[in-house]
Amino acid sequence: xKTPLTGIRSPxxxxxxxxxxxxxxxxxxxxxxxxxxxxxxDTLVFDDSVPWQRFLGKIxxxxxFSGIAxxxxxxxxxxxxxxxxxxxxxxxxxxxxxMCASYHLYSIFVVQFTPTAGYMLTWYGxxxxxxxxxxxxxxxxxxxxxxxxxxxxILSNMVGxxxxxxxxxxxxxxxxxxGIPNLILFLASVAVLYKxxxxxxxxxxxxxxxxxFFSPLMPLLEELR
Numbered sequence: 737x738k739t740p741l742t743g744i745r746s747p748x749x750x751x752x753x754x755x756x757x758x759x760x761x762x763x764x765x766x767x768x769x770x771x772x773x774x775x776x777x778d779t780l781v782f783d784d785s786v787p788w789q790r791f792l793g794k795i796x797x798x799x800x801f802s803g804i805a806x807x808x809x810x811x812x813x814x815x816x817x818x819x820x821x822x823x824x825x826x827x828x829x830x831x832x833x834x835m836c837a838s839y840h841l842y843s844i845f846v847v848q849f850t851p852t853a854g855y856m857l858t859w860y861g862x863x864x865x866x867x868x869x870x871x872x873x874x875x876x877x878x879x880x881x882x883x884x885x886x887x888x889x890i891l892s893n894m895v896g897x898x899x900x901x902x903x904x905x906x907x908x909x910x911x912x913x914x915g916i917p918n919l920i921l922f923l924a925s926v927a928v929l930y931k932x933x934x935x936x937x938x939x940x941x942x943x944x945x946x947x948x949f950f951s952p953l954m955p956l957l958e959e960l961r
Contacts, residue, residue, distance in 0.1 A: 745878030747820035767834025774801035805897040815870040824874040825867030832863040891943030898922045
């Protein structure tokens with residue numbers, strides 16, 4: 737079926753129904769595993785007397801996986817590398833659903849900590865809209881003006897998730913060592929969206945300019961960090 741977006745990027749065959757169902761299950765299980773892993777990291781206590789643990793403590797992997805940037809990047813990768821936009825929506829939804837449910841249940845039954853209702857409702861709300869967002873994000877690796885705009889919006893969102901960015905300031909989130917993983921996450925998102933050097937040279941600076949205009953809204957991302 738042709739849509740106004742058909743000429744932007746051509747979908748690939750998704751394969752037989754059995755293979756699609758198996759992949760859906762795998763993305764759900766991946767989300768479940770990542771949700772448990774993220775909460776487990778959040779509960780780790782590092783011994784500063786042990787060099788490698790002191791290094792991990794400075795990087796703060798628990799804080800990194802409790803933030804939104806990692807999950808934006810993972811959803812972005814799942815979406816753009818899916819064979820078709822509908823598949824992108826289904827896979828991202830299942831991944832987020834598994835992640836949110838396992839994170840929530842692990843927090844309650846294993847860590848015996850109940851996340852705030854507002855925090856989890858925000859994540860569940862993001863999960864509900866994720867298939868719609870993923871459907872359109874799939875076109876970000878296509879050709880034309882629409883993918884260019886998508887790239888700028890996606891990367892500007894990553895700027896807000898990875899950095900403190902305003903008219904007169906630019907900084908890492910937290911300490912210097914916190915900033916290195918966030919910088920890597922931002923560069924990884926650029927790599928996932930990469931289409932050509934020319935487009936990258938346009939989209940990255942434009943993303944920072946766009947993030948500057950939306951900087952008054954960036955505190956909303958703090959709810960997810």
